[in-house]
Amino acid sequence: MSIEGATTGGATIGGVAIDWLHFTPWTALAGGALIGLAAGLFVVLNGRIAGISGLLGSVLEGGEGRAEKALFLLGLLLAPLLWGLFAELPAIEFQSGWLGLVVAGLLVGLGTRYGSGCTSGHGVCGISRLSPRSLVATLGFMASGFATVFVLRHLFGG
Amino acid sequence: MGKLTAMLAGLIFGCGLLLSGMANPAKVLGFLDLAGAWDPSLLLVMVGAIAVAAAPLAWAKRRTQSLLGAPMQLPVKRELDPRLIGGSLLFGIGWGIAGICPGPAVAILLSGHWQVILFVLAMLAGMLLFSALERRRAL
Incomplete structure (x- = not known):
């Protein structure tokens, strides 16, 4: 997508070319802090882990605490509408066609359920409570995410 | 009360995802593309989230009951x-193909893009497939 040099400004760190044009440190940190705040509130007040794949899975399967879990997901679902009252929605750009989306969705659904979590449950909540399982899971999905993009963009892609 | 706080937490979570850039698949893929022009922003999303969530989760570990x-x-x-x-x-692998993980998938479901609707349907199918396979394993 991006042209080498034009977006990197030529600066590299450890051999990795940083995309300074798209780097948004402040909104990333502030957005992350809000995510952490929400996860903190959910565990302190409701006694639950804000892991989205786990919440989706248990709402699908039924069982304990279904209403509360569904309401967290409803809040998540309504967030862009709340956002839209105050500001324009940020950019949402997709780079895959229908087949990629279907395959990706299936893998994400299946993988997060087998792996007991995703970016939120393992990556944020799990690492925050220093869980070795979550650390291993996060390293695992990050590594395969990096590898997948490398294969699709640099081995097969143009 | 628990229902209200659950929904409030979900709303805050979703706004955080939107603000952070995690809800933009193209930005996620830019983060996962180490060999191209790498956008490290999402690393800072994790740093920000963990910095705020660490204390409440450490507190939770020592408790048997929530504040409510x-x-x-x-x-x-x-x-x-x-x-x-x-x-x-x-x-x-799925995350690397489309740049979408479960949280952002829900948070942008109502944004009016057909792509995310298709992704969420496939993701829910994958989760139901897991449940079905688990039920068979338990037999």
Whole structure:
């Protein structure tokens, strides 16, 4: 997508070319802090882990605490509408066609359920409570995410 | 009360995802593309989230009840089994293909893009497939 040099400004760190044009440190940190705040509130007040794949899975399967879990997901679902009252929605750009989306969705659904979590449950909540399982899971999905993009963009892609 | 706080937490979570850039698949893929022009922003999303969530989660670990009196339900499993590792690797492949993980998928479902609707349907199908396979295993 991006042209080498034009977006990197030529600066590299450890051999990795940083995309300074798209780097948004402040909104990333502030957005992350809000995510952490929400996860903190959910565990302190409701006694639950804000892991989205786990919440989706248990709402699908039924069982304990279904209403509360569904309401967290409803809040998540309504967030862009709340956002839209105050500001324009940020950019949402997709780079895959229908087949990629279907395959990706299936893998994400299946993988997060087998792996007991995703970016939120393992990556944020799990690492925050220093869980070795979550650390291993996060390293695992990050590594395969990096590898997948490398294969699709640099081995097969143009 | 618990229902209200659950929904409020979900709303804040979603706004955080939107603000952070995690809800933009193109930005996620820019983060996962180490060999191209790398956008490290999402690393800072994790740093920001963990910095804020660490204290409340550490507090939760020492408690049996939440502030609202609900039982504290933290994961108890300890073992690093093949399911954890294999599942996480599969998830990462899917994440790398489309740049969408479960939280952002829900948070942008109502944004009016057909792509996310298709993705969420496939993701829910994958989750139902997991449940079906688990039921068969239990027989």
